[in-house]
Amino acid sequence: MRHKYIKNVVTLQLDNSKCTGCGICTNVCPHGVFEIINGKAEIKVKDRCIECGACAKNCAFTAIIVNPGVG
Amino acid sequence: MAIVIKEETNKLYEEDVTPHWVEGVIETSVGRVRRIKTKLDKKDIIDGCKVRCGINRYNYQISPGLYAVGNPDRNSPVLVTANYKLTFDKLRKELSNQNLWIMVIDTKGINVWCAAGKGTFGTKEIVNRIKKIDLKKVVDHNTIILPQLGAPGVAAHIITRATGFKVVFGPIRAVDIPEFLSKGFTASSEMRQVKFGFIDRLVLTPMEIVINLKYVPLIFIVFFILNLINPMGINLAVAFKTAVFNSLPYVGALFIGAVMLPVLLPYIPFRAFVLKGIVLGVIWSVISIALNNFFAFSNSVLLYMANGLLLTTIIAFISLNFTGSTTYTSLSGVALETKKTIPVAMGTSVLGIILIIAEKVLTFLG
Numbered sequence: 001m002r003h004k005y006i007k008n009v010v011t012l013q014l015d016n017s018k019c020t021g022c023g024i025c026t027n028v029c030p031h032g033v034f035e036i037i038n039g040k041a042e043i044k045v046k047d048r049c050i051e052c053g054a055c056a057k058n059c060a061f062t063a064i065i066v067n068p069g070v071g
Numbered sequence: 072m073a074i075v076i077k078e079e080t081n082k083l084y085e086e087d088v089t090p091h092w093v094e095g096v097i098e099t100s101v102g103r104v105r106r107i108k109t110k111l112d113k114k115d116i117i118d119g120c121k122v123r124c125g126i127n128r129y130n131y132q133i134s135p136g137l138y139a140v141g142n143p144d145r146n147s148p149v150l151v152t153a154n155y156k157l158t159f160d161k162l163r164k165e166l167s168n169q170n171l172w173i174m175v176i177d178t179k180g181i182n183v184w185c186a187a188g189k190g191t192f193g194t195k196e197i198v199n200r201i202k203k204i205d206l207k208k209v210v211d212h213n214t215i216i217l218p219q220l221g222a223p224g225v226a227a228h229i230i231t232r233a234t235g236f237k238v239v240f241g242p243i244r245a246v247d248i249p250e251f252l253s254k255g256f257t258a259s260s261e262m263r264q265v266k267f268g269f270i271d272r273l274v275l276t277p278m279e280i281v282i283n284l285k286y287v288p289l290i291f292i293v294f295f296i297l298n299l300i301n302p303m304g305i306n307l308a309v310a311f312k313t314a315v316f317n318s319l320p321y322v323g324a325l326f327i328g329a330v331m332l333p334v335l336l337p338y339i340p341f342r343a344f345v346l347k348g349i350v351l352g353v354i355w356s357v358i359s360i361a362l363n364n365f366f367a368f369s370n371s372v373l374l375y376m377a378n379g380l381l382l383t384t385i386i387a388f389i390s391l392n393f394t395g396s397t398t399y400t401s402l403s404g405v406a407l408e409t410k411k412t413i414p415v416a417m418g419t420s421v422l423g424i425i426l427i428i429a430e431k432v433l434t435f436l437g
Contacts (some may be wrong), residue, residue: 001337003267006404011166013250026376027258028222031263031399051401052188054222067402068223 010049011067016040017021018063028054090133092163097139101205101290106139109167115160122157123274125281131156132180137204141170145211148252149239151197152218153178153186169252171180173211176200187224194226198233206236214259216256219263221383258274267398272333275396279329283389297427302435320359324382327351333396344400345412348390352383373433377426381417388416 004025011052012033021039024054026032031048034055043049091114093105111119122131132154140163149172159175176196178186185191201207201215217225219240227238242251242262251258260435294317298310331351332339339347356379359366368374391412394400 002354003399004342005400006342009403009407010401011109013401024227027263028219030220030243031262032260032264048399049401050399051403052223054187054219057224057226058222058228060228 005050007047010046011065012043012046012049012051012055013065014043015063015065017061017069018061020061020063022060024058024060025055028058030054057068060069088257092160097142100208101137104137104139104172106141107163107173109140109163109165109169109279111160111164114288115156119160121155121218122279125296128278129180133159133175135175135177135200137206137209138173138175139171140173141168143170143172145209145430147171147210148256149174149206149210149215150248151176151215151221152203153181153192153221155180155186156184159180162245162248165248169249171252174200174204174206174215182222183218184220187221190224192221193224194229194233197230201230201234201236206234213237214239214256218245219243219258251370254331260303265398267336269334271398276330276333279333279389283325283329285297286325287318287322290335291315291318294318295312295398295429302437313382315368320355320362320366320378320382321385323359324352324355324385325357325389329387332386332390336397343404343408344390344394345387345408348387349383351390352386353379356382369430369434371430371433373426373430377423377430380426384419384423387412 008010011066014034019041021036021041022052023036023041025034026036029049030052033043034046036042039055049066051066051068053066054057056062056064056066056068089105091112092108095106096103097106098104117192118127118131122128125196147170150162151174154175154177155179162173171401176192177200178191178196181189181191183192197215197217206215213236215236216239222240227240230238232238235414239247239256240258241256242258243265243313244262247258247262251262274308291314294314295310298317299305299307301310328348328351332347335351336347339350341347341350345418359378359382360375361374362371363375368378388430391408394405394408
């Protein structure tokens with residue numbers, strides 16, 4: 001059974017124009033929020049985001065912004 | 072145990088006494104490296120259980136540095152992990168028949184994910200540790216493998232820029248490492264997703280119980296004093312006995328928050344933890360009121376209401392607190408819940424206390 005937390009609250013934002021499709025966000029996200037579609041990252045299931053900040057921290061192109069908690 | 076930093080010798084570890092989980096030493100171009108066991112001893116398991124119950128929890132660490140598993144050579148992979156002993160044990164027990172290096176970084180005895188959240192499992196510490204160990208002299212390749220849950224604290228591209236080492240994020244769970252290694256450092260999407268299954272939740276409950284236990288004496292003392300204040304006069308024995316029974320539903324509420332909530336979590340309706348807590352709280356309140364006589368409360372509507380309000384508030388509060396132990400809650404969600412809960416919880420607490428006082432006053436008025 002998949003856990004579900006409060007909807008429509010997370011601060012995750014992706015700037016598609018900065019994304020190079022390197023895919024690091026899909027590797028670090030512990031909840032499978034991202035997907036690479038046609039060479040660019042897309043937010044697939046935003047409500048699963050826990051705002052850990054792993055994607056933003058590892059995006060070398062600053063395409064992702066999220067206000068992280070403290071794990 | 073005193074930690075002696077032996078900079079002057081060619082040892083890569085900082086402790087004088089050989090820990091029980093070490094099985095020999097191997098020579099490398101940067102000095103001696105301890106080889107670690109990949110099987111847990113009884114002591115590891117017992118100490119691990121103690122830590123899960125809050126015993127020695129904040130002093131369960133190992134020395135940072137380089138360690139060896141099996142017979143690693145210059146081409147063997149390098150795994151990076153935290154210096155929390157429970158984390159280290161979970162990793163090494165999955166590495167039987169492997170030949171590799173483990174670089175333990177200093178996270179102050181905190182696990183990978185929590186340390187990453189606070190930045191101690193971080194870019195700076197990894198860069199410094201690579202330099203301190205002189206990892207370039209140990210291996211011919213330029214790859215280090217980090218646990219995926221370290222990513223919130225680590226900017227992989229900055230480590231590469233600072234040290235030349237490429238960072239590969241390995242799987243979340245140590246149990247998947249052998250498959251990850253055998254498949255050329257690739258993790259399936261399944262390996263990349265954190266879970267929060269029944270066992271994951273169950274192992275948290277002893278610690279939750281320990282955290283809540285400290286409120287038990289307080290609850291008892293409050294009821295003891297309340298029972299001393301009595302129109303029939305002070306009777307210590309009766310007050311003591313009544314206070315014990317009065318405390319039971321409250322101790323039950325602590326237990327429900329500590330155990331039932333984590334265990335039943337996905338089956339309790341609502342997404343917000345405080346609402347899940349209210350569901351459990353209302354159920355427990357109804358049960359407690361039904362058992363009113365057993366719990367030695369007088370049959371007063373004021374007391375029914377007071378107990379219902381207070382029991383529900385306690386369970387809702389513990390539930391909200393449990394968000395911090397989960398793997399799927401967002402800061403924004405927790406902030407929203409907390410902001411909405413605090414004024415209501417204050418109101419219900421104050422109202423509950425006023426009702427108890429009012430009932431007490433009424434007994435004096437006869």
